Amino acid sequence: MSEYQSSELYQARIVALAKSKTGAGKLASPTKSARRDNPLCGDRVTIDVTLDNGKIAEIAHQVRGCLLCQASAAALAKTAVGRDASGIAELRHDAERAIGREAGKAHEPFDAFEPVASHKSRHECVLLPFEALKDALS
């Protein structure tokens, strides 16, 4: 069918990240947690962390939101353990590079978000988990 065209945004790696549900859920006794809402689209992310000497020992997230937000939270959960606030800021630069807000090439796993670059209205979906984690760490 000619109108049956694949969606450019939902590439296999983004879908796989979201479906991996890495880190999805709650921590039994988090050191800190924070919730962030995106008032424009209604996405909501809650992040729990336990900290060891300022570094993330465990991380979990609950996402009430779209696939991009879920995928981003999963990518963050894959990479956050062992990092402190500045280490997380580095990951965020990677995400910003993937969506074209910063120059340079993003690394795995955030390079999966490169297809989002041309969809400006969806950038916040990728960044919302970072915002929640920043709040949790501050």
Added chain:
Amino acid sequence: MTFDIAKVRRQFPILSEIIDGRPVHYLDNGASAQTPLAVIDAVRSYETTSRANVLRGVHRLAERATELYENARADVARFLGVEPMEIVFTGGCTAAINLVAYSYGPLLKRGDRVLISELEHHSNIVPWQLLRQRSGIELDMLPVTTDGQIDLGALSKMLTSETRLISLAHVSNVTGALLDVRKVVEAAKAVGAKVMLDGAQRAPHGPLDLKALGVDFYVFAGHKAYGPNGIGVLWARPELLDAMPPFHGGGSMIGRVTLAETTWAPPPRRFEAGTPPIGPAIGLGAACNWMAALDWTATHEHEMGLVQRVLDGLQKIDGTQILGPASLQNRYPVVSFLLDGVHPHDVAQTLDSFGVAVRAGHHCAQPLMDRFDLDGTTRVSIAPYNDNSDIDVLLTGVRHAATTLR
């Protein structure tokens, strides 16, 4: 008369746009409808042959502009079945509701009650919350039934002798549910309350007879009714407009200004301070005439046939759920649905890659989303120019989202 879809579509140039190799399947009419040549021509004609300010000049262009502006008021009045001097032009539907809250609000006193519903658009909730803060009125909310209609069964319980105003959506922008206005007006009369209808989603589907409806205030937006942006309408009974103080102060709305005191112009000018949106008003007049020229029995049948096609098609896709009346009874052509396991934004984004424009999210109706414990829905909203192919590509896109995203 019958409904000639090809003829209707020809009047909307945007429908023949090709974007990224795909035709436009525009099913986001509830957010903003497209505009026909008749409207574009009317605005262009004003801008190129009659542009001037209104009411203030003696020169010929000013006279032409004033005449076109007042003709537009008459066109809108005819569309609503009321008198021109009862029509107030505003900046939009939200602006019209705020005008009522600010100008009718002062006639209410502490302890008076305003009744709205759980399915209202934020623009029919927040102005009343602000009024509550300003003047201590109480706000009540009618509940919503499981199929997304305002539960009028609760009316008798929620109406009190302190209820002064009932303000409800004529058609829900989320569920498409059509309000049983007669029931509301009867119940309101029994306690002496006024009735305001938010007609944002009703006005785009044909002329109205507000006198027969028996309501007291009616508001709608130009851009959802095939008109320009930046224009909206408030209609109110003349005795209400007469009693209401102005909201905005400025030029055009005064009788006489001295330092000590200013007297107000009579309605509608009392409520149109400053230079009004002249071109948009003229465009809206043309849009009302364009709508009035359609055969609405046939047009409504066409629109509701498309709704049936959406409902039938969605039902065949595993894990879909309609938020709203399941049949064509009591509804207008707005359909909200859920696709199990796929977020509405991802459904809408997938549809965009098929060239289908729909809206996803909370639709500025968060209390309704809370009522159903939802983050949002995907909403299909239909206009006379939509056709079977729009719906068929929509359904193909939803099937694609269902197979790839879950």
